[in-house]
Amino acid sequence: xxxxxxxxxxARPPTIRTVAARAGVSKSLVSLVLQNSPRxxxxxxxxxxxxxxxxxxxxxxxxxxxxxxxxxxxxxVLDDLTNPWYxxxxxxxxxxxxxxxxxxxxxxxxTEPDAVAALxxxxxxxxxxxxxxxxxxxxxVVGLGDAVPVxxxxxxxSRLTVADVVANDDDAGARLATAHLLEHGHRRIAHIVGExxxxxxxxxxxxxxxxxxxxxxxxxxxxxxxxxxxxxxRELLDRDDRPTAILAANDLCAVGVxxxxxxxxxxxxxxxxxxxxxxxxxxxxxxxxxxxVDSHIAEVGQAAGEALAxxxxxxxxxxxxxxxxxxxxxxxxxxxxxx
Amino acid sequence: xxxxxxxxxxARPPTIRTVAARAGVSKSLVSLVLQNSPRxxxxxxxxxxxxxxxxxxxxxxxxxxxxxxxxxxxxxVLDDLTNPWYxxxxxxxxxxxxxxxxxxxxxxxxTEPDAVAALxxxxxxxxxxxxxxxxxxxxxVVGLGDAVPVxxxxxxxSRLTVADVVANDDDAGARLATAHLLEHGHRRIAHIVGExxxxxxxxxxxxxxxxxxxxxxxxxxxxxxxxxxxxxxRELLDRDDRPTAILAANDLCAVGVxxxxxxxxxxxxxxxxxxxxxxxxxxxxxxxxxxxVDSHIAEVGQAAGEALAxxxxxxxxxxxxxxxxxxxxxxxxxxxxxx
DNA sequence: ATCCAGTATTGGAACGGTCCAGGCGATCCG
DNA sequence: CGGATCGCCTGGACCGTTCCAATACTGGAT
Numbered sequence: 001x002x003x004x005x006x007x008x009x010x011a012r013p014p015t016i017r018t019v020a021a022r023a024g025v026s027k028s029l030v031s032l033v034l035q036n037s038p039r040x041x042x043x044x045x046x047x048x049x050x051x052x053x054x055x056x057x058x059x060x061x062x063x064x065x066x067x068x069x070x071x072x073x074x075x076x077v078l079d080d081l082t083n084p085w086y087x088x089x090x091x092x093x094x095x096x097x098x099x100x101x102x103x104x105x106x107x108x109x110x111t112e113p114d115a116v117a118a119l120x121x122x123x124x125x126x127x128x129x130x131x132x133x134x135x136x137x138x139x140x141v142v143g144l145g146d147a148v149p150v151x152x153x154x155x156x157x158s159r160l161t162v163a164d165v166v167a168n169d170d171d172a173g174a175r176l177a178t179a180h181l182l183e184h185g186h187r188r189i190a191h192i193v194g195e196x197x198x199x200x201x202x203x204x205x206x207x208x209x210x211x212x213x214x215x216x217x218x219x220x221x222x223x224x225x226x227x228x229x230x231x232x233x234r235e236l237l238d239r240d241d242r243p244t245a246i247l248a249a250n251d252l253c254a255v256g257v258x259x260x261x262x263x264x265x266x267x268x269x270x271x272x273x274x275x276x277x278x279x280x281x282x283x284x285x286x287x288x289x290x291x292x293v294d295s296h297i298a299e300v301g302q303a304a305g306e307a308l309a310x311x312x313x314x315x316x317x318x319x320x321x322x323x324x325x326x327x328x329x330x331x332x333x334x335x336x337x338x339x
Numbered sequence: 340x341x342x343x344x345x346x347x348x349x350a351r352p353p354t355i356r357t358v359a360a361r362a363g364v365s366k367s368l369v370s371l372v373l374q375n376s377p378r379x380x381x382x383x384x385x386x387x388x389x390x391x392x393x394x395x396x397x398x399x400x401x402x403x404x405x406x407x408x409x410x411x412x413x414x415x416v417l418d419d420l421t422n423p424w425y426x427x428x429x430x431x432x433x434x435x436x437x438x439x440x441x442x443x444x445x446x447x448x449x450t451e452p453d454a455v456a457a458l459x460x461x462x463x464x465x466x467x468x469x470x471x472x473x474x475x476x477x478x479x480v481v482g483l484g485d486a487v488p489v490x491x492x493x494x495x496x497s498r499l500t501v502a503d504v505v506a507n508d509d510d511a512g513a514r515l516a517t518a519h520l521l522e523h524g525h526r527r528i529a530h531i532v533g534e535x536x537x538x539x540x541x542x543x544x545x546x547x548x549x550x551x552x553x554x555x556x557x558x559x560x561x562x563x564x565x566x567x568x569x570x571x572x573r574e575l576l577d578r579d580d581r582p583t584a585i586l587a588a589n590d591l592c593a594v595g596v597x598x599x600x601x602x603x604x605x606x607x608x609x610x611x612x613x614x615x616x617x618x619x620x621x622x623x624x625x626x627x628x629x630x631x632v633d634s635h636i637a638e639v640g641q642a643a644g645e646a647l648a649x650x651x652x653x654x655x656x657x658x659x660x661x662x663x664x665x666x667x668x669x670x671x672x673x674x675x676x677x678x
Numbered sequence: 679a680t681c682c683a684g685t686a687t688t689g690g691a692a693c694g695g696t697c698c699a700g701g702c703g704a705t706c707c708g
Numbered sequence: 709c710g711g712a713t714c715g716c717c718t719g720g721a722c723c724g725t726t727c728c729a730a731t732a733c734t735g736g737a738t
Binding site for chain 3: 366368379402404406408
């Protein structure tokens with residue numbers, strides 16, 4: 001009596017050699033069929049395809065990566081999926097990658113300072129850094145040299161000259177929003193400034209538009225969070241010479257501004273108008289109905305994917321490029337004429 | 340003059356053999372150090388580690404996967420990252436996977452019907468299906484047999500008996516919400532029922548609680564979207580015998596209900612109370628201030644990760660388990676006493 | 679000195695693909 | 709008719725690991 005069973009454990013999935021044996025050809029030919037080479041006769045090709053179908057053959061990505069010395073994978077560094085901005089950008093990026101046979105591998109730049117290095121260790125073919133990168137990320141990207149192509153999406157980043165950049169034209173967006181408020185007769189307009197390069201660009205666009213209209217700007221430094229928007233708006237709106245309009249750093253910040261106005265009993269837009277930026281899902285909520293600048297963020301993600309795919313195709317070894325997507329103003333119920 | 344440069348292209352990253360040569364040992368020993376085997380002398384171990392550090396060696400995951408015949412990767416099937424519920428669950432799941440040395444690979448079940456099969460083709464070690472799975476997903480999971488362990492997170496799914504299940508106790512949550520409304524003296528309460536198993540469970544909990552209090556329920560079939568919540572609430576609230584409270588299928592649906600109440604000029608909670616489910620970011624918005632059932636969804640994600648890790652460790656080849664997380668009611672400004 | 683039991687180390691065969699240098703008929707051309 | 713050409717196909721090396729069987733030491737007991 002045999003104690004060892006004859007079948008060797010759980011049946012392994014078929015390999016290229018199994019298929020070759022079944023089709024009566026060499027494994028090399030199966031490989032050629034796999035990458036549908038034109039140098040295979042129709043007859044053989046059909047035989048191989050039939051064998052594959054019968055066996056339910058699926059190529060092993062690990063083996064392929066090892067031999068090809070590329071993974072068909074791109075790392076995507078995100079900060080916070082809770083922020084719909086990142087999700088929307090990802091929604092634009094993902095299909096492009098898919099169309100180029102690339103898989104996204106998400107990493108969290110906020111909780112994991114070594115995200116870029118970790119992705120490099122995984123041998124991703126390229127990296128998309130979404131949003132304002134942490135200092136550590138910048139260092140690591142620079143450290144990569146030209147080993148791995150990098151695209152920065154969603155922000156212009158002056159410290160990073162080695163990567164392609166695709167971003168919303170923040171300057172233009174801030175001008176749109178400011179012009180809208182000026183047209184409604186607002187003169188006392190406050191702007192809550194966001195952090196980093198994006199914050200600076202939006203501020204500069206705002207200031208330029210204000211001055212061109214002969215109006216003095218009033219900027220306060222803030223960040224992208226609801227809490228800060230709330231706190232700063234309370235301070236701004238609690239004064240006698242309170243602004244009649246507030247241009248928030250982004251939608252999230254604007255949500256905080258709305259809350260502050262509500263608490264102070266100020267009608268929106270009757271007594272104070274509020275403008276956000278990014279046109280996220282929050283802006284569209286009926287109860288908020290926030291006028292916002294649509295940064296076409298999905299389009300940014302799409303362009304970023306295309307830029308990376310072009311780099312990977314190798315047909316574009318030129319200097320890093322910058323591409324700006326033109327934003328658009330979406331007017332809703334949170335803005336109206338100044339009293 | 341030589342046209343061909345002497346260095347063979349871009350320097351390849353160091354391999355286990357490079358390290359071995361540098362440390363003066365065999366590649367096998369380097370491999371042993373890599374998996375820190377106790378059967379290596381301290382002296383050699385130190386030499387190998389030093390060589391690795393000097394060369395900046397990083398193991399190649401593809402080669403490792405090929406040899407180990409596992410990828411240390413788990414597929415996560417999601418429907419919609421736009422919905423914060425999925426994001427919050429993912430936030431609970433991700434750290435657990437990370438702690439077990441597993442990487443998540445996200446797939447979109449909504450746009451890609453073959454998501455489960457595609458993940459299997461990628462040779463993921465396990466799969467987490469988040470939310471109510473599409474029919475195609477169910478078929479594919481069943482088709483996998485026991486080749487790949489599967490955990491369903493966020494919903495009980497009676498059609499899927501091969502997988503572990505971790506979910507919120509929807510029945511209990513609906514009871515909490517309903518009891519809260521009854522305590523406030525509401526008697527005409529409408530419930531918008533969500534789709535699938537989750538919708539059924541919440542409905543049953545609601546009905547049971549209503550009947551136990553001697554009150555007749557009023558359920559209408561809906562789904563999880565804002566649009567449907569809006570439409571159904573308009574119908575419900577437009578009648579003379581309109582309900583004094585509405586238990587929405589989830590928060591998103593509740594957002595639509597609020598919009599309907601606003602349009603009809605009905606005060607919330609003065610003339611109608613509204614309850615959501617999931618306690619997402621929407622419920623916490625000051626302008627909405629939605630009473631909601633916190634489904635502790637991050638905890639669900641965490642438990643799902645642990646269940647999958649246990650399966651992968653192989654120490655638990657038992658029958659599929661079901662684990663329910665107890666929800667909690669979060670009372671905010673959208674509910675109050677019946678008039 | 680010899681043998682033995684461990685322990686530390688090594689060589690080589692996988693793992694499942696890609697890719698390259700030929701091989702082998704059949705066709706073409708001089 | 710012989711050789712070059714072409715189209716199709718094959719064997720084998722290689723990608724960077726893991727794992728196993730075999731070997732080389734070490735020191736103590738005989």
